[in-house]
Amino acid sequence: MTSQDKDPVVVIGAGIVGVCCALYLLRDGHRVVLVDRGAPGEGTSFGNGSIITEEAVVPVQTPGVARKVPGMLADPLGPLAIRWSYLPKIAPWLVHFIRSSSPQRVEEVSVALAQLLEGSLKAYEPLVEAAGISDMIRRSGWVSVYETEAGFKSYEPMLDLQRRRGVNFEVLPAEELRQLEPSLAPIFCRGVFYPDVAHTVNNFRFVQELAAAFVRLGGEIRQQSVIGFQQGDAGVTAVVTEADTIACSGVVIAAGAWSKTLAVMLGSRLPLDTERGYHLTLPHAGADLRLPVYSTERGFVCTPLEHGLRIAGTVELGGLEAEPNWQRAEVLYRNASRWFPGLDRREESRWMGYRPSMPDSVPVIGPSPRHRNAIFAFGHGHCGLSLAARTGGLVAALLAGRDPGIDLRPYRPDRF
Numbered sequence: 400m401t402s403q404d405k406d407p408v409v410v411i412g413a414g415i416v417g418v419c420c421a422l423y424l425l426r427d428g429h430r431v432v433l434v435d436r437g438a439p440g441e442g443t444s445f446g447n448g449s450i451i452t453e454e455a456v457v458p459v460q461t462p463g464v465a466r467k468v469p470g471m472l473a474d475p476l477g478p479l480a481i482r483w484s485y486l487p488k489i490a491p492w493l494v495h496f497i498r499s500s501s502p503q504r505v506e507e508v509s510v511a512l513a514q515l516l517e518g519s520l521k522a523y524e525p526l527v528e529a530a531g532i533s534d535m536i537r538r539s540g541w542v543s544v545y546e547t548e549a550g551f552k553s554y555e556p557m558l559d560l561q562r563r564r565g566v567n568f569e570v571l572p573a574e575e576l577r578q579l580e581p582s583l584a585p586i587f588c589r590g591v592f593y594p595d596v597a598h599t600v601n602n603f604r605f606v607q608e609l610a611a612a613f614v615r616l617g618g619e620i621r622q623q624s625v626i627g628f629q630q631g632d633a634g635v636t637a638v639v640t641e642a643d644t645i646a647c648s649g650v651v652i653a654a655g656a657w658s659k660t661l662a663v664m665l666g667s668r669l670p671l672d673t674e675r676g677y678h679l680t681l682p683h684a685g686a687d688l689r690l691p692v693y694s695t696e697r698g699f700v701c702t703p704l705e706h707g708l709r710i711a712g713t714v715e716l717g718g719l720e721a722e723p724n725w726q727r728a729e730v731l732y733r734n735a736s737r738w739f740p741g742l743d744r745r746e747e748s749r750w751m752g753y754r755p756s757m758p759d760s761v762p763v764i765g766p767s768p769r770h771r772n773a774i775f776a777f778g779h780g781h782c783g784l785s786l787a788a789r790t791g792g793l794v795a796a797l798l799a800g801r802d803p804g805i806d807l808r809p810y811r812p813d814r815f
């Protein structure tokens with residue numbers, strides 16, 4: 400029996416991760432059905448910072464993060480904030496998060512991230528070529544900026560970590576930073592330029608174009624909400640939606656921050672939660688930015704997109720239900736307008752999204768402990784756009800029983 404005669408592989412979630420998995424599975428000759436309750440890319444992949452990076456080897460839980468927790472609770476507008484009302488629910492996640500911040504664990508995590516990030520841009524190549532959108536990726540590099548010498552000094556251990564992982568970067572004095580990005584106000588003492596980082600000119604259109612290519616190449620998209628599975632000794636045999644029962648030969652759980660309940664239905668209880676983030680997009684910003692600029696001190700990025708300036712970032716631990724706190728978007732604007740005085744807000748749009756985050760900053764990529772034909776592919780946190788194509792290649796290898804080429808143990812679902 401060929402892959403074409405078998406029941407399809409069903410991919411749940413048409414965010415950037417699910418769409419890339421679906422495309423890689425199609426390349427392997429499978430019939431593929433991509434199921435999402437909404438249209439492709441309307442989840443978290445709608446509004447990210449558009450950065451595709453191979454240098455994100457520093458986890459969120461850096462050593463000493465435990466000391467910052469009281470501050471996260473005290474300042475609801477800080478770059479990393481916890482909502483009091485959500486504290487009881489997120490407490491177990493926070494325990495894992497703090498445990499993962501020991502220097503030894505951070506080192507291990509950075510190795511795991513580096514191994515996954517390596518080749519993440521290359522993994523996009525066959526997909527963007529098939530979709531005819533290679534020009535949507537700009538390889539301009541990006542620069543992180545520091546307003547104070549103290550801020551830079553406190554990040555130096557993480558630069559050492561990046562050096563140990565072989566990340567390519569250059570520390571710039573203020574004058575060279577001004578030459579690299581003249582649109583910035585002269586308020587920075589240092590910059591760190593990462594030449595190998597890329598960005599898409601429109602991250603939402605990017606997912607839409609990839610999804611359209613998936614359909615052109617023979618894939619099927621169904622707009623339905625998944626509510627269960629049929630499972631037995633042969634593994635998962637069907638995906639149940641509110642409208643249908645879709646017989647399947649395999650299933651991929653790529654439902655981002657909403658994957659937790661689907662994993663529970665397959666017998667796995669995982670500490671997946673969400674780091675909520677915000678963005679503003681300013682179509683008439685008036686800031687003539689050459690490349691994306693990032694602040695570790697304030698936790699946000701400014702990226703030049705084809706439809707305006709994207710100001711995106713910050714972390715709020717507040718779960719999937721609470722209303723957005725739009726004051727956090729105002730803070731993004733205030734911070735960015737210090738960099739680019741006179742930013743024009745006409746016709747701006749604002750957004751909040753849900754990063755799917757594991758407490759150790761490492762995504763889950765691997766077969767469900769109960770069923771070999773159910774592959775988990777979620778928890779990409781701050782790096783979902785960067786890692787989506789790489790994840791798609793690995794998921795296809797797992798379902799085909801091929802050597803994935805890397806040791807997948809750091810990403811296994813049962814590591815907690």
Ligand SMILES: Cc1cc2nc3c(=O)[nH]c(=O)nc-3n(C[C@H](O)[C@H](O)[C@H](O)COP(=O)(O)OP(=O)(O)OC[C@H]3O[C@@H](n4cnc5c(N)ncnc54)[C@H](O)[C@@H]3O)c2cc1C
Nearest residue numbers: 412414416436442443444448450625655676782783784785
């Ligand atoms: C402010 C911000 C900035 C960011 N910047 C960057 C960046 O610059 N670079 C980067 O690499 N990453 C960035 N990220 C992270 C990145 O956006 C995410 O990691 C990524 O979008 C996750 O993709 P996903 O496909 O896993 O999830 P999603 O895009 O959320 O897709 C999941 C999909 O599953 C669907 N779904 C859920 N449950 C069901 C169900 N039961 N039935 C059917 N469908 C279901 C949802 O409708 C959704 O479409 C940022 C995130 C935020 C919030």
